[in-house]
Amino acid sequence: MSQLQVLLVAGTHGNEINGIWLFDEWNKSSFLINTHGIKTCKIIGNPNAKKAGKRYIHNDLNRSFHEEAFLSINSANFEGSRASELVNLYGEKGQNPCQIALDFHTTTASMGSCLVVYGRRNVDLALASLIQNKLGLPVYLHESDQKQTGFLVESWPCGLVIEIGPIGQGLLNARIISQTKLILETLMEQIHQVQNSNLFFPEKLIIHRHIKSIDFPRDEEGNIDGYVHPRRQSKDWQALKKKDELFYKLNGETIRFEEHETYIPVFINEAAYVEKNIAMSFTKRELWNFKKEWKQSFLDLVHQQ
C-alpha cells in the first residue's frame, strides 16, 4: 500500500480565506471532500496572519522558503520560523512526511482558476498536465524571476499553486469556494488514477511562460501616479497588441503597450503585488509536447512511497 501523503495548504496568505473556510467545513464533515483514499495533511499556512486579517506579519510567507533560512534556528521574523516549521513537520524528511504540496491561493485579479508551476520540474509539469487535460485550466510557468523566490511548493518534491480570482482580500465567496473544492477533488482524483496506473497523460501542455513583470507609472518621488487602464482591468489571459492601453493617469495621459512581441498579461492589478512593484506580469503562450520523463518522474514519486 502506497504511503503517499499530500500536504494541502490554505491561508499561506492570511487574507486569502476561502480555502481556510473550506478546510474548516471539511473538518466538520469529513465526507465533504473526496480524496480517493489518499492520505492528506491539511493546514493553515499562516495562522497568525489569518488572525490579524493580513497577508503576513513580517514577510510574505510564500517568499520565505529559502534553504539558508532553514539553517538558522531563530529566524528574525515570524514567517521565516513558520517556513522552517512547516518543512520540519511536513517536508519530505519531516516528522509527518508529505511528497506533494498543493497550495491554495486567491487573487484580486480576474485570473479565473489557474495553476502556477515554479520552474520546470518534471513532476510538477506532469501533474499540471493532468489537471489541464481534465479541467482546461491555464498554467502559468513562473521562472527566471530573481526578485520573486522562496515559494512554499518548491520545498516539496512536487507542488503546485492553485490561484482563483477575482476575489477581494478577506472576502468569502460561494463561487470561489466551489471552484476551490472542484480543483482540490480533481487533483486528488488524478493522483489516485496515477497511483492505480490508470494513465491518461495528454500529449500537449499549454504553458504561459513568465517573461517579466512591469511596474506602475511613477512620479519623480517614486509614488504611483497612474493606474491600470479601464480597458486592461480584468483582461487577464487576453493577448496584448501593440498600442493597447496599459495605464491611465488622471491628467488624461494613457500609457500603452509598446513591445514588438505578443504578450499575455496575468495578475493584472493584484492588490498584494503593489508593494512588490508589480502592476501585471507578461507571459508568452507556448504549446509544449508532453515529455516521457515528466510521466516517469511522477510515477516514480507516487509509487516509491
Added chain:
Amino acid sequence: MSQLQVLLVAGTHGNEINGIWLFDEWNKSSFLINTHGIKTCKIIGNPNAKKAGKRYIHNDLNRSFHEEAFLSINSANFEGSRASELVNLYGEKGQNPCQIALDFHTTTASMGSCLVVYGRRNVDLALASLIQNKLGLPVYLHESDQKQTGFLVESWPCGLVIEIGPIGQGLLNARIISQTKLILETLMEQIHQVQNSNLFFPEKLIIHRHIKSIDFPRDEEGNIDGYVHPRRQSKDWQALKKKDELFYKLNGETIRFEEHETYIPVFINEAAYVEKNIAMSFTKRELWNFKKEWKQSFLDLVHQQ
C-alpha cells in the same frame, strides 16, 4: 463672501484607498477637481491604518465619533484620539471650521455609487436630494441601529457618506476613482448652486430605509458555517421575494428569505462587516416628498457662514 468650508475625508478606513489616491493626485495638480470656488479641507481620516494597510488600528474610526469619547483627553485607542483630533481641528467649532463633511468610502459589495445618510437631519436630506436628482444615485438611510453608532459625519452639522463598490480592500481601480471624482465634483457644484441661489430642489426623494441587518448562518460554536448564496452575491438593491436564496451551506442546505414583506438588501458580503456579524442589511424602498424645511435648513447652513 461666504466662508462656507467643506471637509473632504478619504481613508477613514485605511484599506479603502481610491479616495486617498485621488486626493494625492489632486495635491499634485490643483486644477484636477473643480470645487467651484468653495473652500475645502481634504484629509486622510486614518493615516496610521492606511500605513498599516488595515481598516483600523484599534477600533473602527467610523464608529468612534461619540460625545463621551471627546471628553476624555487620552483615549485608550488610536481611533478614539483621532476622532477627537478631527473634531478639534475641523469641527464646526474647531480651529479650521468646516460645516459640511463628505466622507468617501468604498465597499466590497456591488453597491455601485450611492449615498448614506445617518438619521433624518434636514440638511443631509436636502443635499442627498440634490445629488440624487443630478446623478440618480440610491440613498441609504441608516437609522434605528443601536449597534452601529458614532459615524464621522454625524459630528458635523451636515454630512454624507459616499460608498462606491465593488472593489476589494487595498485595491485601486480606475472606474472607482473616476466615480469618486464625479460625485465629489457634483457635490461641490450643487453646493455652489445653492450658495448662488440657483435652486433646483426636486419634489421627491427615493430612500432605502434601514430595517435591520442579518448575520451569517452559524454552527453551535458560533462559527460561520454558510455563506452568501451565489444567486444573492452582487445583487444589492434588488428586491427579495419570499423563498429567494440568501445563504448556502456546503452540505447542500440553502437558507431562504422568509419574511412577509419586500425588502431590498444592501451591503451584501461587505468584507469588513463580517466582524460586525452583518452578512447584509435589509431596507425598505420609500418615496418621500421633499420638505420645505429641508431646503430652508440647508440654505441657512450655507448662507449663515
